[in-house]
Structure formats: structure tokens, C-alpha cells
Amino acid sequence: MITNKTTYECTDCGRPDIVKNGHTRKGKQKFHCKTCGKYGTLDPEVKYPPERKAEILRAYHERSSLRGLERTFGVRRQTVSKWLKKK
Template sequence: MIIETISYVCTRCQSANIYKNGHNQSGNAQFRCKDCGRSSVLKPKIKYTEEQKELIMNTYLERGSLRGMQ
């Protein structure tokens, strides 16, 4: 039997002293660091490319909607 262990660290202070702290609205598990107090998601679902970020910012500055971009 093979057991694989994954250890996570805080995204701010790189401490391994973290604990599970519920879920956010998207359903991702949130974790809180006992050392620095940061609460964050270890694996966020939404990732945008640089082109998508630029398009979103340009649309925002023109006061358009995200739905209107598609």
C-alpha cells in the first residue's frame, strides 16, 4: 500500500502551521495560518491569462459589463 502525503504551506509566510477554516462561497476549502493569521485558499479555481486580465481591465475602464465581453 502506497500512502502519498501532501504538505501545504502558508502563501504569505511559508509556514506549515496551517489549519482548515471552512469553505468560501465557491466551495473551495479555506485555510488559516496560525503564525501570521492569513486566511486563504490553497488552490483557487479561477485563473485568468494576461490577455484576459487586460481585456477585463479595458472593459472595466470603459464601464462595460463582463457579460457584454463575450
Template sequence: MKAFTMLSVLRICHNCQSPNIIKNGKNASNQQRYRCKDCNVTRVLDYRQPSRVLDMEQVALTYTERGSFRSTGRIFDVSHVSILRWLKKSPVAARF
């Protein structure tokens, strides 16, 4: 007879680093939401879509060559508003 062990995943609050987390329903895209009992913060802990990492130097170079936020956004498949915000914050864009 095989013995099965049950694994439990320790969830930690991103706000206060407390392990006192309980389930708190689901959001509109059916992802599990959790609530911290200590600081009362409610959020999704496991995001399904990882954030994209883009080379900011390449984005800045493409913007300077094309001269348009919209065309740069189409090339990198992101919103033109995101391109605008990234270039405002980026020290790489200051060189161009």
C-alpha cells in the same frame, strides 16, 4: 499483493511561507479553508476559478473605439467597473 503509498500535499502559507497549516472549515461555496498556525491567517489555498488573462491593449483599443465602459465590459464578459479600474492602472491605456 499491491502496496499503496499515500501521497501528502505540502501546503504553504501565502503570507509567511510556513508549512504549519491546518484545515479550518469551508466557505460559502464549499471550498476548503486553511489556517496558518504561525501568522493566524485564514484563506482558501486552491481557488477553483482561475483568473482570466485579457490582453490590455485589446481592451484599451475596444474602449477607445466604443467609448463606453459598459459596452467594453459586455464584449469581454467582465464588469464595467473592472474595465474602469484596469484602464486607470494600465500604462497601455495612457497611449490611447
């Protein structure tokens, strides 16, 4: 017998009081938190890990062309400008 028991907590408040709430289009488990009322996805997909993001931002500061980044890294201009605004 194989038991694979994973416990998940709410990504917002950290309470274990969450219930399954269907799946995303990509098949990720969605949840609803009964404590704080949050609807969310477990293990959300991280599209750009921090190293990748840092690399892209470095390239931006060296060459400073969003269109160039789009071609080189395949990252959307909107995504990069969002990161730039956050800084």
C-alpha cells in the same frame, strides 16, 4: 494503496504551520495560519488568467468602452476599472 500527500504552506508567510478552517461555498479548503494568523483559501480560483486580462485591457485601449467590454467579454466594468487603477 494510493497516497496523495500534498503539503500546503501559508500563502502569506510560507510557513507550513496551517490548520484546516472549513470550506468556501465552492468547496475550496480554507486555512488558518498559526504563524502569522492569516485566514485564507488554498488554491484560490483565478477568474481571469494574465493572458485573458491582457487581452481585455488591449481591447479597452483600442475601443475604450467599458460597456462594450462588458458585452464582449462578460467582464464587469468594476473589475476592469480596478485593473486600470493598478497600472
